[in-house]
Amino acid sequence: MAATAAGSGTAFAAPAGHPGGTPCLPDSPARPTCVSGILDDGTPYEFVVPAEWNGTVVVALDFAGSGRDEPLTARLLADGVARGGTSRTVTGWDIRSAIDNQAEALARFEQAYGRSRRAIASGTSMGGFVAAGAAQVHPRAFDAAVPMCGGLGGSVAQWNQKLDTLFVLERLIAPGLPVLDIPEDVESARKAWIDALAAAQRTPEGRARIALAAAIGQLPAWGRNPDGSTPPPPDSRDADALEEGAYLALAGGPLPYVGQAMSSRRQIMEVAGGNPSWNTGVDYARQLRLADPALRRAVGKLYEAAGVKLEADLKSLAAAPRIAAEPDAVARFARGIVLDGRLRIPVLTLSGTGDQISTVAQQQSYEDKVRRAGANSLLRQTYTETVGHCDFSPAEQQAALATMLDRLRTGRWPATSARAMNARTAALEPDPAPRYVSFTPPRFNRLE
Numbered sequence: 001m002a003a004t005a006a007g008s009g010t011a012f013a014a015p016a017g018h019p020g021g022t023p024c025l026p027d028s029p030a031r032p033t034c035v036s037g038i039l040d041d042g043t044p045y046e047f048v049v050p051a052e053w054n055g056t057v058v059v060a061l062d063f064a065g066s067g068r069d070e071p072l073t074a075r076l077l078a079d080g081v082a083r084g085g086t087s088r089t090v091t092g093w094d095i096r097s098a099i100d101n102q103a104e105a106l107a108r109f110e111q112a113y114g115r116s117r118r119a120i121a122s123g124t125s126m127g128g129f130v131a132a133g134a135a136q137v138h139p140r141a142f143d144a145a146v147p148m149c150g151g152l153g154g155s156v157a158q159w160n161q162k163l164d165t166l167f168v169l170e171r172l173i174a175p176g177l178p179v180l181d182i183p184e185d186v187e188s189a190r191k192a193w194i195d196a197l198a199a200a201q202r203t204p205e206g207r208a209r210i211a212l213a214a215a216i217g218q219l220p221a222w223g224r225n226p227d228g229s230t231p232p233p234p235d236s237r238d239a240d241a242l243e244e245g246a247y248l249a250l251a252g253g254p255l256p257y258v259g260q261a262m263s264s265r266r267q268i269m270e271v272a273g274g275n276p277s278w279n280t281g282v283d284y285a286r287q288l289r290l291a292d293p294a295l296r297r298a299v300g301k302l303y304e305a306a307g308v309k310l311e312a313d314l315k316s317l318a319a320a321p322r323i324a325a326e327p328d329a330v331a332r333f334a335r336g337i338v339l340d341g342r343l344r345i346p347v348l349t350l351s352g353t354g355d356q357i358s359t360v361a362q363q364q365s366y367e368d369k370v371r372r373a374g375a376n377s378l379l380r381q382t383y384t385e386t387v388g389h390c391d392f393s394p395a396e397q398q399a400a401l402a403t404m405l406d407r408l409r410t411g412r413w414p415a416t417s418a419r420a421m422n423a424r425t426a427a428l429e430p431d432p433a434p435r436y437v438s439f440t441p442p443r444f445n446r447l448e
Contacts, residue, residue: 218291
């Protein structure tokens with residue numbers, strides 16, 4: 001099975017004259033060598049290559065620094081696959097530079113080890129976003145991409161979606177808390193939001209308004225507990241359970257939605273040189289009508305139970321002064337990147353249904369753009385029933401990469417159904433049980 005997952009399963013000799021790297025990870029049975037350095041913009045890069053390299057290399061943002069010690073790296077090395085990539089320490093939310101760095105890092109790797117047979121862009125979170133961008137911008141450098149838990153609505157749209165959520169919460173629950181102009185003391189802003197949401201959660205009207213904001217912002221109605229533990233998925237007919245899940249997505253777990261909205265928004269405003277987000281012309285009553293039906297029904301029940309008029313809150317939102325973007329900032333932020341769907345290499349995405357940061361509705365937006373571009377034969381999308389951001393097991397990630405390697409080796413997609421993905425994962429590691437599920441994401445309501 002390992003040889004199938006790796007591709008050919010045979011060693012790939014680099015052309016003569018390439019120095020390769022130096023021995024590293026002395027406890028690894030793959031007897032790897034490593035190469036590292038600094039890209040032109042100061043970004044570090046690093047690659048780990050097994051002694052019996054089969055010619056496949058996986059390139060990821062956030063690899064340099066800690067990636068060599070990740071369980072996925074050990075699994076790929078055992079299969080003859082090299083893994084490496086860059087760091088976000090220099091680029092941060094300068095996504096376009098991070099995308100270009102993936103191609104530059106690959107070129108540095110091939111200078112050391114020779115030309116690869118197959119180069120796959122793959123990463124998680126921002127790394128997933130960057131991998132999708134690499135597929136669009138550098139299809140000649142990469143043969144495929146496997147973005148995992150990336151915000152595939154694109155730079156502008158995904159942060160307009162986050163603006164909607166905080167705008168509704170600020171107007172109805174937490175007046176005066178920052179939405180765009182995040183203070184330098186980001187931690188104080190994060191704590192203020194967490195405290196405000198906790199206070200609202202203690203009242204019936206607060207819970208109704210939390211559910212409304214989550215429905216408009218298309219958050220999952222499922223989140224981790226404050227101690228990081230994972231509750232079961234809520235019953236779609238239980239309004240209170242759905243609201244509790246939405247609250248946990250916003251304010252619970254190790255990476256609450258509002259916390260990430262504070263820290264990343266501040267960085268984004270700096271990178272874009274101004275505000276790249278807007279809600280001018282947005283009809284929040286319409287956004288609610290287009291929301292997930294289960295959460296929309298829960299909103300109605302919760303408002304009725306609280307004795308609060310939903311229509312009054314929607315009118316208040318409609319009358320609230322809107323936020324306009326700065327055109328130059330939008331243009332700079334869009335460069336980093338708006339995904340257009342014009343695929344020229346195969347892409348397989350992996351997303352968690354309960355991801356509060358890279359919401360699954362964004363995957364629908366990506367699929368729709370690919371379909372409109374006539375490239376849907378190059379795209380497959382997979383999902384795991386997991387809560388929290390990027391909560392995949394190493395075997396689930398390895399199965400996604402193995403699927404793409406099969407696609408590259410044969411020129412045809414293998415089965416990517418939940419059943420097939422679970423079987424592939426279980427063959428790699430049966431425990432814990434694989435969590436791929438059949439899932440259709442909701443329509444993304446914030447296309448721009």
